Amino acid sequence: MIKSMTGYGVANVENDRYIISAEIKTLNSKFLDFNLRSPRQFSDREIEIRGLVSGVLERGKVNLNIEFTAKSSTNLPVSINQELFETYFDTYKSMASRVGVNDSSDLFRLAIQAPNVVTTVSDKSDDQDEWEAVKKVVMEATQKCDEFRKDEGDTLYHKFKENLDVISKGLDEIQKEEPKRKERIKNRITNNFKDWMEENSFDENRFEQELIYYFEKLDITEEIVRLSTHLKYFDKTMSSSQSQGKKLGFISQEIGREINTIGSKANDAAIQRHVIIMKDELEKIKEQALNII
Structure with a gap:
């Protein structure tokens, strides 16, 4: 039976830790043209995601959008080196007092923006449970898209x-x-x-x-x-x-x-x-x- 290259599928999962959603849109193309938008913590999984999708949607222009939202987190997305910050601040304060400057607000801003004081924490997820949940949602959306095509x-x-x-x-x-x-x-x-x-x-x-x-x-x-x-x-x-x-x-x-x-x-x-x-x-x-x- 013939199958169209036009398709649409969406799936999501939610629990007390996160919300995951996947949306697939497909159009006609001579070959498989795969485009992926996903959170950075799953950026190293692109090849695996492509394999999951291409195993079902063998041809067409495929746009996949994955969204992952954590419901709560006690960790900051950045790391702050407090000792280095204090070193910068004390140094700037000492320099300011020598020239008669007493405003410390600008000194705080300079110190917090100094190199290596604030660094971004890696977004890559090591949680296998999260990745398995993402795979399940992606496959569900892919199957729905394939049914749409049929x-x-x-x-x-x-x-x-x-x-x-x-x-x-x-x-x-x-x-x-x-x-x-x-x-x-x-x-x-x-x-x-x-x-x-x-x-x-x-x-x-x-x-x-x-x-x-x-x-x-x-x-x-x-x-x-x-x-x-x-x-x-x-x-x-x-x-x-x-x-x-x-x-x-x-x-x-x-x-x-x-x-x-x-x-x-x-x-x-x-x-x-x-x-x-x-x-x-x-x-x-x-x-x-x-x-x-």
């Missing part, structure tokens, strides 16, 4: 069925018109050359050979057979167990080639009307096939 693919499947049905009916009408077209061509040639043939001598065998060659050039039987085969193959590929968007794109190109050849070789107004309808339906198929995995 539902979208099912909708496209029925649309393709409708498009193929219109093209098949057009092909049936062309097959009904084909004998009439040949008769019209035969009558036109006979009428145009009747007077000329009566007044001039000619080789009837040679004329018959030329006439057969002319009809062979205008014959569309092979194109009708190939088009019918391509339509059946498209339907079979759609119904296969794996989604094959690229193959459907190639088959639709072949369908278009046969429809165009029928239109140009037939050179008949009645057939052209059906060809136009068939080409319109094919364009709908081509447009939607770009969104199939």
